Structure formats: C-alpha cells, structure tokens
Amino acid sequence: MGGPDTLRLASGDLEIVLLPANGADIYSLTDRRSGIDVLFKSPWDGAVPRGEYDGSSSIERWVSRYWGGWQVLLPNGGDECVENGVTWGYHGEAAVREWDVIDADESSASLAVRLFTVPLTVRRTISLTGPVVRITETVINDSDVPLEVMWSHHPAFGAPFLDASCVIDIGCRTVITDDDAPGTFLDPGARFTWPLATDARGEQVDLSIVPGPDERRSLLAYLGDFTEGFYAITNRNLGLGFGLRWPREIFGHAWLWQEVHSTQAWPWFRRAYAMAIEPASTIPGHGMATARSKGYAGLVLAPRASRTVHIEAVIFRGAGWVAGIDEGGTVRFGETA
Numbered sequence: 001m002g003g004p005d006t007l008r009l010a011s012g013d014l015e016i017v018l019l020p021a022n023g024a025d026i027y028s029l030t031d032r033r034s035g036i037d038v039l040f041k042s043p044w045d046g047a048v049p050r051g052e053y054d055g056s057s058s059i060e061r062w063v064s065r066y067w068g069g070w071q072v073l074l075p076n077g078g079d080e081c082v083e084n085g086v087t088w089g090y091h092g093e094a095a096v097r098e099w100d101v102i103d104a105d106e107s108s109a110s111l112a113v114r115l116f117t118v119p120l121t122v123r124r125t126i127s128l129t130g131p132v133v134r135i136t137e138t139v140i141n142d143s144d145v146p147l148e149v150m151w152s153h154h155p156a157f158g159a160p161f162l163d164a165s166c167v168i169d170i171g172c173r174t175v176i177t178d179d180d181a182p183g184t185f186l187d188p189g190a191r192f193t194w195p196l197a198t199d200a201r202g203e204q205v206d207l208s209i210v211p212g213p214d215e216r217r218s219l220l221a222y223l224g225d226f227t228e229g230f231y232a233i234t235n236r237n238l239g240l241g242f243g244l245r246w247p248r249e250i251f252g253h254a255w256l257w258q259e260v261h262s263t264q265a266w267p268w269f270r271r272a273y274a275m276a277i278e279p280a281s282t283i284p285g286h287g288m289a290t291a292r293s294k295g296y297a298g299l300v301l302a303p304r305a306s307r308t309v310h311i312e313a314v315i316f317r318g319a320g321w322v323a324g325i326d327e328g329g330t331v332r333f334g335e336t337a
Contacts, residue, residue, distance in 0.1 A: 009107050011128035014315060019067075023095035024111045024124060026070035026155070029133065031240060031315045038242045038315070040158030041068035043271040058089030062096055063267050068156060068274075071095040074139065075118045075149035077255075077280065081289035086117050088288060092150070093117050119143040120301075132329035133313040141301040148298040150288050152255070152280035153311065157233060157242065159273055164212030165237040169322040169334075170194070170277070171228035172254065175207060175221050178284055183219035184262055194223065211260050213273045218262040222283040223254040231277050232322035232331065243314045244279070245325040250299065250309050251279035279311075 006027070007018040015032055019025040030037040048064040055061040058080045073095060076088035089096070093115050102110040108127035115122065124137040141147050172194050179189035185199045192198070195208035210233070211217055229248040234241035255278040261270045281299040282291050288298055301307060314329040323334035 007101065007104060007109055009104075009109060009126065009128050011107055011130055013131040014128050014133065016126070016128065016133065018109060018111075018126065019069075020101050020111055021098045022065055022067070023071055023097060024099040024113070025067070025095065026126070026133075027067060028069060029242075029313070029315070031131075034238070034240060036161055036238070036240060038157055038161040038240075039069045040156040040162075040272075040274040040276075042066055043268070058087070062090045065096050068158065070153065070155035072122070072124070072137065073150065073152040073154050073278075073280075074122060075115065075120060075147075075151070076288055077150040077152045077282065078285035079287040079290065081287035083118070083288055088117055091154070094122055095154075114142070118147060118149065120147070120149070131315045134329070135311040135313075136308065137311070138306055138308040139301065140306040141304060144303045146303060147301045148288065148292075149301065150280070150282040150291065150298050151250070152278050152282075153246070153251070154276060154278050155244070155313075156257075156274050156276040158275075159213065161235055161238070161240065161242070162210060162233075162273065162275060163235060163237065164210065166210035166233055166235050167321070168195070168208045168210065168231060168233055168277070170208075170223065170231035170254070171226045171324065172223040173225040173227065175223050175256070176283075178220040178222070180284075180286065181220055183221075183258070184217045186219065186221070207256070210275060211258065213261060215260050216262050216270075217258065217260050219256065219258040220285065221256045222285075223256055223277070224252070224283075226252065226254075228324050229279065230322075230325040232316075232325065233275075233277075234319060234322065236319045239317055239319045241316045241318065241322070241331075243316060243322060243325045243329070243331050244277075245312045245314075245327075245329065246279045247309050247311075250307060251281055253280045253283045254278055255280050255283065255285050
C-alpha cells in the first residue's frame, strides 16, 4: 500500500498534516493566522520509526505509533479483548494501519483501509473550507454476519493552545468517572451533573475549567446525556478556540481524558500535558468485551450494511461561552467578551 509519508491540506485559515501510513491520523491542525497547532504531540513524537518497535503487547505497539494528534479508533477502544476468535488490540486496528490515498488535492483527501481483525472497510474524506474541517467517514460491513464494534474519535489537545485559561463548553449533562482508573482526584464510578464534581476530599471541582500544566492530575471520565453533539475549547488568553460537532445517534458519549504531568510510569513519566474529548459510540474505554459485560452496547452493523458520519471541526476567534455549533461549523456564541 502506497501513499506519502505526510499529506498536507490547506485553506486560507487552516493547515492540517495527515499521516496516511499511520492510521490516517490528523497529526496537526494549525491556525494559519496565529501559527498555533491546537493538537497534542507525544514526548516521543516521531522517535519510533514505523516497524522498528513491535513491543510485547498491543498497547506498546499502539503507543509506539502514537505521535499525538487525532485518531479514529475502530473496532475497539481501550484494552485489548478477544472478539469472534481474534484479538482486537488496544484502541483498535484502524489507527495503526497504513491507509490508501484514493484522491487528494490542495484542500481535500480521500483515504480508505480494509481491516484484518474484523471484516470492515473504512473510508474517509477530509476537506478544508475556510476555518472548517469536514470529515465524512463510512464504515462498511463486508461480511454476511452482524458485527458489534466500538467506534470513537480521539483528538487530543496540548500546549501552546492548551493552558489554564481554557474553558470547555459542551452539550452534555452528566459525567461518570471510570470505575477502574478514574485518575488522581475523583472517586471511581462517581456520577455528577456537568460541570461540577466533588473530589475525594469533598471539595467541589469545576470540570469545565482546564487544569494548568503545574496541577499534576489525571482523569478518565465519560460524558453523556447530550442535548447536542458538540464541544468547544476556548483559550481566553489567546482568544482562540477549537469546536467539534458530531451526530449523537452514532456517538452518544464522549470520553474525557486528562494527563497533566501526573503519571510517573510509562509512557508519560510526567512528560505529558494533554486533554482529549472523544466522541464515542460506547463506554467505558476498556475494550468491547468489558463494555458489553457492564451493559453498554457497541455499534451494531447489520450484514453488508454501512454507517456514515459527518463531523465538523472549526477554529474560531472569541472569548465568550459557546452555545453550540451549527451544521457547517458556524459557532453559536451565548455571549461574547
């Protein structure tokens, strides 16, 4: 399978870099006016050439190829598990496979991959118009049997875009901490009404305020009861924001992950300042088998059926709170500074 090592797309407002040979990741998303790339870069960014580290587990192999940015996770999310007699690796196969570049021009590209651990074909078209990134993604069941899968998007954000002035506006109403690995400051399996939570000391925490790089905390939680499939992260110091809009009927949840110079062990060694809000078909983030055992269904694809999603991301300017994102990526401000 061929394709360039990197594929650059640009509009007058944005530039993105895709990695077709590494899951068709969106490696960078840069606001051309400010020169700021909003996406996180891992501490080993590009230090492990493809194929040079196989690891002893699927999580090691996946992480060795995780250079930051934005991945599609399919057919699994989180811990590896066995489905239909084969191991579905950590965070799934799609993000570690090489994708075919079907077509590309200055501002758009179409890519596709056929998976091995599950009979799926995935096709995605990514295009830029002004400050908006549009992703059309189709998952096709190539078999005559129904398939239950986890399907998620994993955009992670980092400095210089991410800092203590950032706030989150989101269309959810509830938050549930992971019942196994909630992080450092909230109890496992706790339920709260977004955005306020109560920490292990009984103190109130506003989860809509992004922790600064010196806070040393971690978090894994799940956002639900969405009235609208959107979120926005606004850096009030920069007056710059990122917004994402997605279909709730496919992605009914979002994973909230924060790693703020907290984890002493591999892979972070307190080197990461990152946050991800990840639209997801399924929770919790510990693999399809665990989700099913806890009563959470995956996305079911009927024999020979397909599902298509349309996702819009936007880079915007303004420091007020965001009330939503309309079709086509127009940001609705509730009020402006």
